Amino acid sequence: MNQPLHRFKAEFFKALGHPARLVILEQLRPGERSVQELQIALDMDQSSVSQQLAVLRHKNIVDSRKEGTTVYYRVRDPMIFQLLDVAREIFNNHLIDTQAMLALLGEESLEPANRK
């Protein structure tokens, strides 16, 4: 069993295993984005965005380019988007069945008190 390769792949998927990082990738779909733009889109503070970008950078999923004082990020391989598309299809198909989804949604309806 090619273990190192599987470890490597696992690392890759782990990099996708965070909501913020998924949103970042979605934001990069149309093209480059500066850290600032991402920061606004994600409504997160600068350092958090930077940290998540670092994770993606270390796994070679994104590349950065510095222009003056601002840094632009882009996805290295557009096939990443294809991957996300397949993932989305899987969800739309049936992975989100009632149980799991309700369980997840249940959690957060606890926090904002009651919705009215």
Place this chain on the structure above:
Amino acid sequence: MNQPLHRFKAEFFKALGHPARLVILEQLRPGERSVQELQIALDMDQSSVSQQLAVLRHKNIVDSRKEGTTVYYRVRDPMIFQLLDVAREIFNNHLIDTQAMLALLGEESLEPANRK
């Protein structure tokens, strides 16, 4: 930003973020496998395999079927394999560039002493 959905997706990717679980999925490519068969293929003890299967089960990635005393697992949505294929392509393309790969391989050459 549809946050719950992104969380959900992140959970999904996290489930794929473990070497053993990736190997399990590869094993399930041709079809059903019993826990025992997986246990042998992965060379892991029973409870570890069962634990990893539990993760995949909870994320609705695999289904199980009990026949007598043995349990057979299968992947719920074949599109999962398509996802793995796209991931493989991404690797073959260029995600595994020298740096990252060497870094990873470097780690493990430390453990088995020296390779001779």
Place this chain on the structure above:
DNA sequence: AGCAAATATTTGCATATTTGCATTCTCTCA
């Protein structure tokens, strides 16, 4: 009922990740 085989779950503990914050680094330009 009582036992054995095949799986699952629980538990305790080590390790890894996440998060918020403070600090540092790096350009640019006056």
Place this chain on the structure above:
DNA sequence: TGAGAGAATGCAAATATGCAAATATTTGCT
């Protein structure tokens, strides 16, 4: 050169994950 904007890094507390050993469940058999 030094002030300020934009990013990155460091760090500590909280949380989550991974792993192995022990214990539970379930099923089939006698």
